[in-house]
Amino acid sequence: EAQVTQNPRYLITVTGKKLTVTCSQNMNHEYMSWYRQDPGLGLRQIYYSMNVEVTDKGDVPEGYKVSRKEKRNFPLILESPSPNQTSLYFCASSSSSGRTTDTQYFGPGTRLTVL
Amino acid sequence: DAKTTQPPSMDCAEGRAANLPCNHSTISGNEYVYWYRQIHSQGPQYIIHGLKNNETNEMASLIITEDRKSSTLILPHATLRDTAVYYCIVRGRITGNQFYFGTGTSLTVIP
Numbered sequence: 001e002a003q004v005t006q007n008p009r010y011l012i013t014v015t016g017k018k019l020t021v022t023c024s025q026n027m028n029h030e031y032m033s034w035y036r037q038d039p040g041l042g043l044r045q046i047y048y049s050m051n052v053e054v055t056d057k058g059d060v061p062e063g064y065k066v067s068r069k070e071k072r073n074f075p076l077i078l079e080s081p082s083p084n085q086t087s088l089y090f091c092a093s094s095s096s097s098g099r100t101t102d103t104q105y106f107g108p109g110t111r112l113t114v115l
Numbered sequence: 116d117a118k119t120t121q122p123p124s125m126d127c128a129e130g131r132a133a134n135l136p137c138n139h140s141t142i143s144g145n146e147y148v149y150w151y152r153q154i155h156s157q158g159p160q161y162i163i164h165g166l167k168n169n170e171t172n173e174m175a176s177l178i179i180t181e182d183r184k185s186s187t188l189i190l191p192h193a194t195l196r197d198t199a200v201y202y203c204i205v206r207g208r209i210t211g212n213q214f215y216f217g218t219g220t221s222l223t224v225i226p
Contacts, residue, residue: 004158031212043159043202043216050212058213090158103149104214106158 002027004107006091012113013081021076021110023091031094032074033058033104034066036087043090049074081114088112119203124221127197133190135220137203140184146206148179150188152199153219159202162188193224 004025013019025032033048035058045058049068063085065077074093078085088111092104120138127133139148147166151159163170163177165186170177176189190197202219206212 033214035216037156040218042218043153045214045216048212056212059215088156092158103161103164104151104159106160108158109156111156 002105004091004093004105006089006107006110008110009108010111012115014115015082016080019078019081019112021078021089021091021112023074023076023107024072025074025091025093025105026072027093027095027105028071029093029095029105030071031104032068033092034064034074034076035090035092036060036085037090037109038087046076046089081112083114086112086114118215119205119217121201121203121217121220123218124223126223126225127190127193129195129224129226130192133193133197133222133224135188135190135201135203135222136185137188138185139203139205142183142205144183148177148183148186149204149206150175150177151202151204151216152197153202154196154199159216162201193222195224195226198222198224 007022030051034046035043037043044060046064047066049055055066090109091107094104147164149164150162153159163175165177179186200219200221202216
């Protein structure tokens, strides 16, 4: 089954404790992206990747890192999480670099709480 | 980059057509309009997209004005399962790789 998976689905952590949220897709998609969703602010793009070893900032990249060493995986890294990074996070992928009309497929979301 | 404006909420009676408007007055000529929806806190789901012609698929119809400054998503026979937040999106102007979702329209289908 074609899907985007995220782990963990729920995470409670403390300020400053490094964490990684994994994202994996089994559709051989080139494009992958991370979003955060907060009440009243909608979905905001954090980082995106057009292909392996190619990443770029979205609207709200501060406090986050990403890497794209393999095509299927696009982990989101919070080196020193802070309470303002408490949010619902979504990973997405699509089959192109974004220059065509390919649509994005979203993962189920990761709810992160930073105390 | 083109951004969108949508009403924050709408109601629609079950079985009637739901018409969801979106303004994108700064859209450029090669940018597509996409619609996604999000049910509860699940991952957003693709509905439809278009450039300048009207489009229809099994889920919905998309009507884009001739000047492309606005569009309307039409759910022809809304059901309770269509209750969701609907996002109108245009592609990033410079690279085409950024997505601006905004806050969407919360549609409630009423029995």
